[in-house]
Amino acid sequence: MTARGPAAQVVGGGAVSALGLGLSALFDAVFAGRRGVAPLRRLAGTDALTEVAAELPGDLLAAAGSLDLLPRALARAAANEALESLHRRGDAGRRLRADTGLVLATAKGDLSGIDPASDDGRGGLGIPLRLLDDVADDLGLGGPRAAVSCACASGLSALALAGRWIASAHVERVLVVGVDVLTPFVLRGFSSLLALDPGPCRPFDRERRGLNLGEGAGAMLLQAAPDGPAFGARLAGWGEANDANHVTGPSRDGAGLARAMTRALRGAGRDTRDVDALHLHGTGTPYNDAMESQAAARVFDEQPPAFGTKAVTGHALGAVGVLESLILVEALRRRRLPPQPGFQTPDDDCVLDIASDGRALPRARCGLEVAAGFGGIDAALVFEWTPDDAGPAA
Amino acid sequence: MSAADLRVRGLARCDGERLVVAGADGLRWSDHGLEPLRGKLRSRPLARSPWPTFRRLDRFAQVLGLLVEQLHPAGLLDADTRADTALVLGSATGCLAADLRFAASLTRPQGVEPAVFPYTLPSTCLGELAIRHELSGPTLTLSLDAADTRPLLDEVARLLHVDDLPAALVVSGDWLPDGAPGTPPRAELAALLVERGPASDEDVATWGALRRAPDVLVTLKRMLP
Numbered sequence: 142m143t144a145r146g147p148a149a150q151v152v153g154g155g156a157v158s159a160l161g162l163g164l165s166a167l168f169d170a171v172f173a174g175r176r177g178v179a180p181l182r183r184l185a186g187t188d189a190l191t192e193v194a195a196e197l198p199g200d201l202l203a204a205a206g207s208l209d210l211l212p213r214a215l216a217r218a219a220a221n222e223a224l225e226s227l228h229r230r231g232d233a234g235r236r237l238r239a240d241t242g243l244v245l246a247t248a249k250g251d252l253s254g255i256d257p258a259s260d261d262g263r264g265g266l267g268i269p270l271r272l273l274d275d276v277a278d279d280l281g282l283g284g285p286r287a288a289v290s291c292a293c294a295s296g297l298s299a300l301a302l303a304g305r306w307i308a309s310a311h312v313e314r315v316l317v318v319g320v321d322v323l324t325p326f327v328l329r330g331f332s333s334l335l336a337l338d339p340g341p342c343r344p345f346d347r348e349r350r351g352l353n354l355g356e357g358a359g360a361m362l363l364q365a366a367p368d369g370p371a372f373g374a375r376l377a378g379w380g381e382a383n384d385a386n387h388v389t390g391p392s393r394d395g396a397g398l399a400r401a402m403t404r405a406l407r408g409a410g411r412d413t414r415d416v417d418a419l420h421l422h423g424t425g426t427p428y429n430d431a432m433e434s435q436a437a438a439r440v441f442d443e444q445p446p447a448f449g450t451k452a453v454t455g456h457a458l459g460a461v462g463v464l465e466s467l468i469l470v471e472a473l474r475r476r477r478l479p480p481q482p483g484f485q486t487p488d489d490d491c492v493l494d495i496a497s498d499g500r501a502l503p504r505a506r507c508g509l510e511v512a513a514g515f516g517g518i519d520a521a522l523v524f525e526w527t528p529d530d531a532g533p534a535a
Numbered sequence: 536m537s538a539a540d541l542r543v544r545g546l547a548r549c550d551g552e553r554l555v556v557a558g559a560d561g562l563r564w565s566d567h568g569l570e571p572l573r574g575k576l577r578s579r580p581l582a583r584s585p586w587p588t589f590r591r592l593d594r595f596a597q598v599l600g601l602l603v604e605q606l607h608p609a610g611l612l613d614a615d616t617r618a619d620t621a622l623v624l625g626s627a628t629g630c631l632a633a634d635l636r637f638a639a640s641l642t643r644p645q646g647v648e649p650a651v652f653p654y655t656l657p658s659t660c661l662g663e664l665a666i667r668h669e670l671s672g673p674t675l676t677l678s679l680d681a682a683d684t685r686p687l688l689d690e691v692a693r694l695l696h697v698d699d700l701p702a703a704l705v706v707s708g709d710w711l712p713d714g715a716p717g718t719p720p721r722a723e724l725a726a727l728l729v730e731r732g733p734a735s736d737e738d739v740a741t742w743g744a745l746r747r748a749p750d751v752l753v754t755l756k757r758m759l760p
Contacts, residue, residue, distance in 0.1 A: 188646075248656060254717065255638045264717045267634045267655075269678035270627055287690065288678040290629070292656040298675060302690075305697045309536050326638060326655075333649035381673035381698075383622060388662035389653045397671060408698070516658030517665055518674045 149307040151372040153362030154467045155222025157215045159195035174480030178353045189332035195355030195455025209253035215358035216276045216320040223360035242284035242315035245273040246299035247459035256326040292514030296462015301379035319463035320358040342425035343483035344449045345491045352424040355455020359463030373528040374470040380404025384517035395435030401519040402440045409523035416445045418508040420469040423449020431490040444494040452482040469508045473526035476505040540692045542732040547605040548725040593654035596663045598710045603726045608668045621672040621703035622661045625687035628709045629657040681708045695731045702730040
């Protein structure tokens, strides 16, 4: 992305995760270092090489009505929280929603009709386009629509696409929703690749053994300029790249992710010294975390304070990029990085500025968010904390 | 920004019967050891491997790979350009065939098929193309109705212009020859190599070979303003 000035103001956010319903539940747990990862409940008995995951609380599943309706219900719940400022405006808000775009991010979306656990034969067939149309109709969003499926980088790719829409004046306002649900299909798939930690994961720790899966939805409302209450943050840049090296494993040298980070910083008109916080993908697999260290070493002369949050949220696939972007913005707002559950012993392969305890940030103006996914995809976003951009109170 | 801001450097397409690249007479599937797929459009095993790792790919990735091979992007792009060339897939059914195969393996006594699972994520197929042609630019997988290529190309135009990229390899279509419950059989894919710049009449006129490939011409006309 070329430097084009302020790209997209963050004017709303929403979340549903293993930590509960709403952004507050997510932020409270993340900044307290309280894991959402727990022994399997709904998926107990699944033939997988793990006993834990970050599953949704049972009441959220019950509220959805059925497993097949869960992706749509999660997306709607997170989206409604993000759209709250529009909902409060009554008819005017309804008119604004009619022009609002929607970008859906998902890895597997609605697997009804495919997964043997599917219970009502809705026939989502894992086709993101079908889920996109359902969610847009539910929310009354009448602007442009797109569904992005870039594996574990889906959320960041979707936010980049939304930023591009605003930068090119394709749309004034766009809601990005990331959503994925944990099913036997997904759990056994990652298990078959030997990617799971049998117990709670330990990103960046020397003894890390793999990832914990999660589920949920995250939503972020972006707008060309705030016209009401805003988060005081903006999506200022994005960058993407491909490792062109391996379709499931990260490149060993981190060159692809480094390219994505460099592109994002260049697009935001930022220097590496401007980065006050680095939110890593931090899956907890040996190769991913080492790759991120390699990438950071390529980009930064001096490592910025870094952190990961999948030990708390689990790896919620298409949802996690949006959730983690919201967490990064919150870290900038609090001027504080959260603790790192599971991180005890530093690893020579992870030369990053990681701390097990929460800590204050000396500066909190600019944060870098990164992710990587199957297909060799690397993605990075730059968020800036700009309280002066906050609009007038409603 | 829209598809009108893209220049088409190369196009190849395939259906159940043949592979066609603009500028050539086209190849039959049999040239790749595959019987023609007319009729029931049923995929058959390939007899030989066009490149060493080809046989381990899932069928959608194989067909994509063969299609893009005809376009030969590495021959159209220099090494510097390939480092910034985007990869974009637009498909409705995407990796549904791999999804169904992996789901079926969930109930097998011998367990799931680990080799299939990565291909249940559509970006994996693009990763194979990236490796094969050394394309390391942004990679984007969109779920959309492939019958209408305009929204896909509009998205590609925004990607190239806003992100300041020189070119993109775009793959559009569906490959589900046997269909699926609730989804009819579909077997048509197109690959385009596009670059930034206005699509002019001259661009189209340089495609003298289009006269020998009327189906490609029809496709191109539908895509260009």
